[in-house]
Amino acid sequence: MQQQKKPFSLMAFIKPHRAGFLASVILAVLSVASGMVPYFAVARMVNLLISGEKNFSIYLTWGAVALIAYLLKSVLHGISTRCSHEATFHVLSELRRAVADKLTRVSMGYLTDTPSGRLKTTMVERVEQMEVPLAHIIPEMTSNLLVPIAIVVYLFVLDWRMALVSLITIPIGMLCYMAQMKEYPKKYGAVVQAGKHMSATTVEYIGGIEVIKAFNQSAASYGKFTQAVRQSADLMLDWMKSTQGYSALMMTIWPAVLIGVLPIGCVFYRNGSLTASDFITIAILALGIVGPLVAAIFLTDDFSKIATITGEIGAVLSEPDLERPAQRKDLHGLDIDLRDVTFAYKDKQVLNGVTLNIRQGTTTALVGPSGSGKSTIAKLIASYWDAGGGSITIGEVDVKNLPPEQVMDLIGYVSQDNFLFNISVRENIRMGRPEATDDEVEAVAKASGCHDFIMGLDHGYDTVVGGAGGHLSGGERQRVAIARAMMKNAPIVILDEATSYTDPENEAVLQDAIGRLTRGKTLIVIAHRLSTITDADQIAVVEQGKILDAGTHDELLKRCPLYAQMWAAHTQAKDADMREGGGKHVWRI
Numbered sequence: 197m198q199q200q201k202k203p204f205s206l207m208a209f210i211k212p213h214r215a216g217f218l219a220s221v222i223l224a225v226l227s228v229a230s231g232m233v234p235y236f237a238v239a240r241m242v243n244l245l246i247s248g249e250k251n252f253s254i255y256l257t258w259g260a261v262a263l264i265a266y267l268l269k270s271v272l273h274g275i276s277t278r279c280s281h282e283a284t285f286h287v288l289s290e291l292r293r294a295v296a297d298k299l300t301r302v303s304m305g306y307l308t309d310t311p312s313g314r315l316k317t318t319m320v321e322r323v324e325q326m327e328v329p330l331a332h333i334i335p336e337m338t339s340n341l342l343v344p345i346a347i348v349v350y351l352f353v354l355d356w357r358m359a360l361v362s363l364i365t366i367p368i369g370m371l372c373y374m375a376q377m378k379e380y381p382k383k384y385g386a387v388v389q390a391g392k393h394m395s396a397t398t399v400e401y402i403g404g405i406e407v408i409k410a411f412n413q414s415a416a417s418y419g420k421f422t423q424a425v426r427q428s429a430d431l432m433l434d435w436m437k438s439t440q441g442y443s444a445l446m447m448t449i450w451p452a453v454l455i456g457v458l459p460i461g462c463v464f465y466r467n468g469s470l471t472a473s474d475f476i477t478i479a480i481l482a483l484g485i486v487g488p489l490v491a492a493i494f495l496t497d498d499f500s501k502i503a504t505i506t507g508e509i510g511a512v513l514s515e516p517d518l519e520r521p522a523q524r525k526d527l528h529g530l531d532i533d534l535r536d537v538t539f540a541y542k543d544k545q546v547l548n549g550v551t552l553n554i555r556q557g558t559t560t561a562l563v564g565p566s567g568s569g570k571s572t573i574a575k576l577i578a579s580y581w582d583a584g585g586g587s588i589t590i591g592e593v594d595v596k597n598l599p600p601e602q603v604m605d606l607i608g609y610v611s612q613d614n615f616l617f618n619i620s621v622r623e624n625i626r627m628g629r630p631e632a633t634d635d636e637v638e639a640v641a642k643a644s645g646c647h648d649f650i651m652g653l654d655h656g657y658d659t660v661v662g663g664a665g666g667h668l669s670g671g672e673r674q675r676v677a678i679a680r681a682m683m684k685n686a687p688i689v690i691l692d693e694a695t696s697y698t699d700p701e702n703e704a705v706l707q708d709a710i711g712r713l714t715r716g717k718t719l720i721v722i723a724h725r726l727s728t729i730t731d732a733d734q735i736a737v738v739e740q741g742k743i744l745d746a747g748t749h750d751e752l753l754k755r756c757p758l759y760a761q762m763w764a765a766h767t768q769a770k771d772a773d774m775r776e777g778g779g780k781h782v783w784r785i
């Protein structure tokens with residue numbers, strides 16, 4: 197049950213802060229208007245000079261007006277920028293929160309299929325890149341357009357012919373601008389894509405550095421990384437090259453207004469159709485129009501950037517939510533029932549009609565060849581994805597009709613990843629139940645075989661485990677993850693290969709601890725070592741996305757050839773392992 201994609205609108209984020217943006221626009225208009233006053237003042241002074249005015253105090257007054265207006269321009273611009281930045285920072289932080297919030301509501305499938313580097317780039321860099329355009333476009337675009345337009349109107353009032361002449365460079369410069377913008381969205385889009393690829397490759401390179409070194413793949417992986425960096429630089433250069441020529445031409449043509457104004461003004465002055473005073477005023481004001489207009493035109497460059505950036509943020513924000521009700525439901529017991537469940541990862545069909553009943557308080561083991569769909573079944577029960585067809589119920593209610601919080605309260609999931617946060621071991625375990633006391637945390641740690649190794653760490657329970665738990669061994673991470681799940685005390689526990697890192701001695705301790713900690717709960721175990729699940733109430737054999745058979749160990753040995761075969765392979769491998777004295781070997785089917 198997924199919602200349709202909702203189109204993303206940046207306006208919805210800007211609207212609550214429109215007062216800030218409006219104040220910024222008004223101040224920016226006043227600032228640009230103040231910036232125009234010195235041009236009027238100079239024009240006025242030149243006219244006074246020509247008319248033979250000898251009173252020096254008038255010149256001083258106009259000089260003071262020009263100076264005050266110039267200073268006012270800077271002050272107003274500063275306040276305007278502050279208003280727009282304040283409003284922008286709120287918009288950016290809300291955008292980031294919206295993206296983070298979205299990630300908690302989309303399907304797990306979307307998250308696992310999207311490289312984490314790409315999501316990080318969207319959340320951090322892309323949102324950051326919106327700051328300059330957003331904070332500047334709204335106030336500066338408006339002011340840089342409005343004020344010159346007002347002056348042009350004034351020039352038309354003075355002399356429409358000269359007003360037209362003073363604008364002559366604008367359409368020519370515009371042609372250059374249009375030529376520059378022709379390839380702009382495509383090329384800038386390519387630059388952004390290459391940047392994303394570079395970011396994802398960098399995250400992969402750093403994240404996988406251990407494997408790269410272990411498999412001596414440094415050259416190949418470094419090559420992939422440098423290729424991504426080079427491609428990004430090449431595309432950036434290509435983008436610059438395609439725009440720089442036109443941009444330089446435009447910047448030369450636009451300010452050259454006097455090329456038309458002076459000779460044509462002289463002609464009109466000589467034939468008596470233009471007064472000296474108007475000629476001077478027009479020539480000086482024409483010089484003042486071009487600056488703000490050029491600034492406004494340059495801001496349209498930021499429009500293209502905003503379009504590309506919002507497209508990327510919008511792609512995440514318009515991702516459909518996993519639609520779930522908010523109201524918790526009353527359940528009838530906690531039996532789990534899968535009826536004819538089908539599922540596909542995009543186009544890849546993985547489950548082909550899984551039917552399985554898991555009674556409350558029993559242990560069910562899912563076994564089967566690698567890739568048969570065991571983890572997928574477990575994840576569908578935990579509502580990570582929606583089943584494509586069929587139904588999954590807990591306590592006779594379809595999981596699609598349960599709010600995610602209720603499902604998460606019901607299920608403790610220990611996955612193969614055992615992700616730990618870069619906080620203390622104590623806080624990692626406490627994440628299972630934030631209100632747990634230190635004593636309760638330690639009791640669970642003792643029960644899940646963590647206490648001794650934790651006490652051996654530099655700061656005991658207060659040791660910070662490093663990014664993703666990197667300061668702990670795989671087995672230690674796994675045990676902390678189990679303790680965290682146990683802390684949650686959920687009535688249904690899913691252990692997805694939870695003991696795979698553990699050596700045989702510790703495995704026995706851990707199995708015992710798991711047995712005690714899950715007593716009375718519904719336990720679903722995905723185990724590759726069959727010896728660990730022979731006592732399960734029910735063993736479901738999964739093959740090619742279907743339940744081939746389900747029963748106890750003894751029943752399956754008698755009637756399920758695949759299980760008998762897996763068991764034989766398991767015991768042979770175990771014997772061989774014992775003969776070689778390799779008790780530490782982690783054996784997998």
Ligand SMILES: Nc1ncnc2c1ncn2[C@@H]1O[C@H](COP(=O)(O)OP(=O)(O)OP(=O)(O)O)[C@@H](O)[C@H]1O
Binds near residue numbers: 305546565569
């Ligand atoms: N996120 C995913 N996107 C696409 N395909 C996936 C994804 N996760 C799993 N698969 C594919 O689905 C199939 C079943 O995977 P699943 O992890 O459920 O099998 P499994 O029986 O648990 O395997 P294993 O014992 O090796 O862990 C596999 O072919 C796997 O490649």
